[in-house]
Amino acid sequence: MKNIIPKKVSNYELFYDLVFVFAVSVLTGMMHGKGVHLTFFSYLQFIISFIMLIKLWYHETMYLNKYGERDLMDIVTIILNMFVIGYMARELTLDWQKTYVSFNVLFLLSNVSVLLQYVLRARRLGAFSQTMIYHMKDIGVDMVVQIIWFIWLTVNPHMNIFWAYLLYGMSFLFVYLTRAKKEDDKANFPHLVERVQLITIIYFGETLIASIKTFDLATHFPEAVISFAMIGLMFIGYITQTAVIMKHHQERTGLQMIYVHIALLIGILFTTLMIEMAGDSHHFHDMKTLLILGLSLFYGSLQLLAPYNRKDLALTPKWLTAHLVSLVLALGLLTFYADSPILMLSFGLLAGLGQFTVAWYRLP
Numbered sequence: 001m002k003n004i005i006p007k008k009v010s011n012y013e014l015f016y017d018l019v020f021v022f023a024v025s026v027l028t029g030m031m032h033g034k035g036v037h038l039t040f041f042s043y044l045q046f047i048i049s050f051i052m053l054i055k056l057w058y059h060e061t062m063y064l065n066k067y068g069e070r071d072l073m074d075i076v077t078i079i080l081n082m083f084v085i086g087y088m089a090r091e092l093t094l095d096w097q098k099t100y101v102s103f104n105v106l107f108l109l110s111n112v113s114v115l116l117q118y119v120l121r122a123r124r125l126g127a128f129s130q131t132m133i134y135h136m137k138d139i140g141v142d143m144v145v146q147i148i149w150f151i152w153l154t155v156n157p158h159m160n161i162f163w164a165y166l167l168y169g170m171s172f173l174f175v176y177l178t179r180a181k182k183e184d185d186k187a188n189f190p191h192l193v194e195r196v197q198l199i200t201i202i203y204f205g206e207t208l209i210a211s212i213k214t215f216d217l218a219t220h221f222p223e224a225v226i227s228f229a230m231i232g233l234m235f236i237g238y239i240t241q242t243a244v245i246m247k248h249h250q251e252r253t254g255l256q257m258i259y260v261h262i263a264l265l266i267g268i269l270f271t272t273l274m275i276e277m278a279g280d281s282h283h284f285h286d287m288k289t290l291l292i293l294g295l296s297l298f299y300g301s302l303q304l305l306a307p308y309n310r311k312d313l314a315l316t317p318k319w320l321t322a323h324l325v326s327l328v329l330a331l332g333l334l335t336f337y338a339d340s341p342i343l344m345l346s347f348g349l350l351a352g353l354g355q356f357t358v359a360w361y362r363l364p
Contacts, residue, residue, distance in 0.1 A: 006188065006190035006191055006194075006248070006249075007065065007068075007188045007190070007191040008191070009191060009194050009195060009198065010064075010068070010070045012070060012074065012075055012078050013061075013064060013068075013078075013195065013198075014198070015078070015079075015082070016060065016078050016081070016082055017057075017198055017199060017202060018082075019082045019085050019086045019089070020053070020057060020085075020199065020202055021202055021205070021206070022086060022089055023053050023085065023086070023089035023092075024202065024203060024206045024269075025206060026089045026090065026092045027046065027049060027050060027053070027089075027092055027269070028206065028210070028269065028272050028273055028276060030046075030092055030093055030094055031046055031094075031273055031276075032273070032276055032277055032280060038286060042094055045094060045096070046269075047266060049092055050265070050266060050269060051262065052107065053085075053089070054199075054262055054265065055142060056081075056085055056107070056110050056111070057199060058258060059111065059114045059135070059138070059139055059142075060078070060081055060114055061192070061195050062135055062187070063114055063117050063118060063121075063135065064078075065187050065188050065191050065192055065195070066131060066135075066187065066188065067117075067118070067121045067132070069121075073117070073120050073121075074117070077113055077114075077116060077117050077120075080113050081110055081113045081114065084106050084109045084110045084113060085106075085110050087106055088102075088103060088106035088107055088110065091103040091106070097153070100149075100150070100153050101150075104146055104147075104149065104150040107146055108143055108146055108147070111139050111142055111143050111146075112143075114139055115136060115139055115140075118132050118135065118136050186251050186252065186253060187252065187253055187254040189248065189249070189250050189251065189252050189254055190248045190249060192254040192257070192258075193242060193246065193248050193254075193257070196242070196257065196258065196261045197239075197242055197243070199261075199265075200238060200242075200261065200264070200265065200268070203265050203268045203269065203272075204231065204234070204235050204238075204268060206272055207231050207234075207268055207271060207272040207275065208228070208231055210272045210275045210276045211224065211227040211228055211231060211275050212224075212228075213276075213279075214227075214275055214276060214278050214279040215227055215278070215279075222342055223278070223341060223342050223345060226342065226345045226346055226349050227275055227345050229349055229352075230345055230348045230349040230352055231271075233349065233352030233353060233355070233356050234268075234271070234298060234352055236352075236356060237299065237302060237352065237355050237356060237359060238264075238298075238302065240359050240363075241302045241305055241359075242305070244313075244363065245309050245310060245313045245359075245362075245363075246305060246308045246309060246310070247308060247309065247310045247311075250308070252308070256304075256307065257305060257308060260301050260304045260305055261301070263297050263300075263301045263304075264297065264298055264301035264302070266294075266297055267293070267294045267295065267296070267297030267298030267299075267300075267301060268294065268298060269294070270290045270291070270293050270294030270297065271290070271291060271294035271295065271298065271348075272294075273286075273290050273294075274286075274287045274290040274291040274294060274344070277290070278341040278345075287341065287344060288334065288335070288338060288344055291334065291344050291345075291348055292331055292334060292335060295327070295330075295331060295334075295348055295351050296327070296331065299323070299327050299351065299355050300327075302355075303315060303320060303323055303324075306320075312364065313362060313363070313364075319358065319362050322358045323355060323358050326351070326354030326355060326357070326358055327351055327354060327355065329354070330347055330348075330350040330351035330354055331347070331351060333347045333350065334347035334348065334351070
């Protein structure tokens, strides 16, 4: 078997991820508060906004995974991209007609900065590789869609913005369908695993902060303990899958892992929103749905990472059934019997306990 040398995650990549701490905070913050009325389109905008942010992270990460040298060129362009993404995140709002100009300009600038990295690296290497061209085409598709979106909203400022979201979502699917089978586009898989783990930890951090801010120990002690334990079990389940069950040293594109993580991170974000809304009775009717969707996406996504498992820890039909049954039972109780935040969190904790128990018995 070919010896795979893991590329270490640099301090500059860790620094780059910090801007997404702010972005996640803005993203969840725009969904609750005084005067916020949530609709189906609000949640659609929330999801598409997240996808746009994570695509920027993905483009930068794949460049660093395959071509990053941690030299002065990389350092300067990474910091430039951070600046652009940080100020782009400031423009996130449910009323995008007010900020779409600055948001789109900054989004395009972020993509241009990554394209610049590829161009400068190709000049140093003496030519563009086929893999470089794949990734630059991906970025180009995002930019074209964003320009169409910008023109569309400028010409029709009062249009139903759903169609703009749908357009971007279609471009996202297009990139997956056109690149999913390009096996010559191998990533440094150990490095990619570590990168998705780090960005996931950032999202877990926002969930923990939401729990601590929402539930005061003096007045909501049971909710604080149960919420923290639920989040802890989610994190244990994630690390067990990605650090213990997953085989890190393998030759793969890693594209499926990235796309599964997008669903997984949306699950974490929905769970975070549920916890933040627990302190505001105005959004009570949304909480149960958010927690059910959040836990379903999160724990379901963990099982979709099975193609990367170690051979001795393959997800057999027996273990998949056990995972699904324990999750469905807990979420069924949540659906029919949870009529308060503490019961919702309790059944969420039960779901985590069920998944933890099954995973524990799977391990040798």
